[in-house]
Amino acid sequence: MIEVDNLHKSFGDTHVLKGITTSFEKGKTNLIIGQSGSGKTVFLKCLLGLLTPEEGTISYEGRIYSKLSGDERRDLRQEMGMVFQGSALFDSLTVEGNVMFPLEMFTRQSYAEMKERVDFVLNRVNLVDAHDRYPAEISGGMQKRVAIARAIVMNPKYLFCDEPNSGLDPKTAILIDNLIQEITQEYEITTVVNTHDMNSVMEIGEKIVFLKNGKKEWEGSNKEIFKTDNEAVTNFVYSSDLFKKVRQMYIEERN
Known part of the structure; x- marks a missing residue:
């Protein structure tokens, strides 16, 4: 498990992450979603240890990153796997x-x-x-x-994926989603996926963290996201007619 407590990150006078507190669970696909500029990429880089937050802590199975020695940080990084947006x-x-x-x-x-x-x-x-x-x-x-x-x-104990479906056709994107979820569950990995793909939210979003303007606006599962009344979430997720129809189906089933 990865636990994040009151995370802040700024660049000069620009406050990008504003007190994020959340956790990412072992053996589950944890998604970070949000509009461009919401802080998703900066948040992911902090989780990877590529950026240092000014305030707050990130802990990996109880190991607080900021308190680790150089050797301990190097060992931790070797427990991380990364899938880059362009495959790299x-x-x-x-x-x-x-x-x-x-x-x-x-x-x-x-x-x-x-x-x-x-x-x-x-x-x-x-x-x-x-x-x-x-x-x-x-x-x-x-x-x-x-x-x-x-x-x-x-x-790895931790798998990070940055827009893994970028540039893929819908059928291939679903295959990649399913593969990531299968590997996560099979090897009990803590997987964090940074995505804007709403199909991924529907398919593999066991835990979803929605960021808006550098803050955690909402968190829950892919089932709960269709039931939320949070206006920021619904405006983001249901911007297409397809997802409006899906939401209506969930509402009808609940009633």
């Missing part, structure tokens, strides 16, 4: 080379041990025949799966 694969490396890269950087495993682990995670994301192909030779959806394989190759 190395063009000059094969699929196998991309997934093996963290193992080469941070472990002392033999090549045979690394190869076995890479084969396992590529099989887990349904990429059994792509080892020798380069990123430019595979589809966007396959690139996302490679990025997920690389993110979990070190057996």
